[in-house]
Amino acid sequence: MDNIFLAELVGTAILILLGDGVVAGVLLAKSKAENSGWIVITTGWAFAVAVAVYAVGQFPAGAHLNPAVTLGVLASGAEISANHVFQYIAGQMVGAMIGATLVYIHYLPHWKETADPGLKLAVFSTGPAIRNNVTNVISEIIGTFMLIFGILAIGHHFGDGSKANVDLQTAFNNGITPLIVGILVWGIGLSLGGPTGYAINPARDLGPRIMHALLPIPGKGSSDWSYAWIPVIGPIIGGVVGGLVYKGLFT
Secondary structure: OOOHHHHHHHHHHHHHHHHHHHHHHHHOOOOOOOOOOHHHHHHHHHHHHHHHHHHHOOOOOOOOOOHHHHHHHHHOOOOOOHHHHHHHHHHHHHHHHHHHHHHHHHOHHHHHHOOOHHHHHHHHOOOOOOOOHHHHHHHHHHHHHHHHHHHHHHHHHHOOOOOOOOOHHHHHOOOOHHHHHHHHHHHHHHHHOOOOOOOOOHHHHHHHHHHHHHOOOOOOOOOOOOOOOHHHHHHHHHHHHHHHHHHHHHO
């Protein structure tokens, strides 16, 4: 699968299917996983990341699955053309929308049974525990900084250590690396996810939020567009800063 767009589409669709899927299982009425809690959600997202990276990490795209990763890797010094950046982000957005649609279909009977429109939105996109634009953006910046810094460190450790630039494809060919990336996301969710629900990925939040607005979900309510810029801008800033800091310290 040499096509960057297709690899990112497939990987991100898997990520969102399993990630938003665990949120749906915990939040939607009459699901067997209903009310099983934050530990289940963070664990499900960690496994979602690991499986998605295993699925497409061996291909030249390197399984970014996240515009913040693409921009962070670029900021770290990797040579990525503008055309490839577009392919990465386009694939991630389309994949996220497909994954969210599959979650909608999978839980089809449960939307009508769930009374709270806020829970329905939470399946698709993140929202703050305490709404404060400044602190919410800062939380997303810190969480995404940790994600990108951690991915670059893992990639450098398991990749070709002689290279100044981290080669994620080489790193992800190591059998344990995607699992360690999943553990990184698990740690971020447990430690830093409480304030905003840790989007740490613009495509993960924006793509499903668009589908929430478009899909015929019974009693779905607002898609909360007034908040939607925060899980886009915060992760982009955090990703770029993470890449720059890693480059400054270690390359």
